[in-house]
Amino acid sequence: MNLPKLKIGNLVAKLPVIQGGMGIGVSLSKLSSAVANEGGIGIISGAQTGFREKNFRTDNNRANVNGIIKEIKKARNLSPNGILGINILKASNNYFELVKTAVKEKIDLIISGAGLPIKLPSFVKNTKTKIVPIISSGRAAKLITKVWKKRYDYLPDAIVVEGKKAGGHLGFKKKDLDNNSIKPLKEIVKDVINVINPFEQKHNQKIPIIAAGGIYTGEDIKDFLEIGASGVQMATRFVAAEECDADIEFKKAYINATKEDICFIESPVGMPGRVIKNHFVEKYTNNNLDSVDSCYKCLKRCNPKTALFCITDALIKAVNGDTENGLIFIGENGYRVNKISTVKEIFEDIKKSFDLKKEKLNSLI
């Protein structure tokens, strides 16, 4: 098997790899366009994308709309022929406005998680933008597909299945992560394929299933293609890319992190998040964080009166290089990142290890 193309409707990526959206500001126009130029699908983060705008504090909504417009235009300039998407959190307060903005800017696809994006099809009908929900169980995949078909006569253009090894917010309960009661990603992917297959048969439409969470090498990609996935979404592997939009200190924090440095916190989003231990996490653990004194009203479920910290401020500090006082999201395999490389080099390495698995299998025959 050679690394196959990834088809999402009329979009055809040369490589079956979507670079996962990383907020705040970790995957913007530079990283996404570099991935798209190598033949993958590059995803801009739609989480507080306007964090560098002057009016970010005073008019957060407008700043984010402008941020999205700028990043999409920049990425499109850097990759005129690549496939570019945006990741927009369903949990955002101004979700629909951000979606409308991205569609107006003719983004190729919108990937949306942190809640089920039930109304998403109403914003893309008769446009070129494809929509891809992120789910973490067969049950959620069936629910969203059934509801979209019934209400909007629309099937997901693809589905990202995110497992417990992913970075950032996870769609599982902290207690289930702690007691290890969550199924491995491969099993969840198989569940999703089983529940989606009848929709594909009935409506004669392919719904590509994309596996995400802990996928690091070409061999990992091969494992998921072999069980029926059409592609993978990878994020952690791209953080120490030269083209990654985060500050060099953020990349160095990845390079320096050991397995033991990676842990969970409960985020004000209402989900657990996997992060690198640092001064901030130590203060969080000891219940010693400063109280939240101002609020961007960015998240539906966050209450500044009870939130232990402001997730927006914490993520912005980290991406700007204050890696001790900010929050650094990372995937379970983040400790394997050990050097800065270009996106091209990362893809070369992925292709090499994909071929290596082929050779290993051949030598067994």
Ligand SMILES: Cc1cc2nc3c(=O)[nH]c(=O)nc-3n(C[C@H](O)[C@H](O)[C@H](O)COP(=O)(O)O)c2cc1C
């Ligand atoms: C630094 C970082 C930030 C992330 N931010 C987001 C985000 O804003 N929205 C989202 O849906 N997923 C986010 N993710 C998850 C990724 O898009 C991706 O699905 C996941 O990390 C895949 O697992 P991997 O990192 O092991 O490859 C983030 C991941 C990382 C590492």
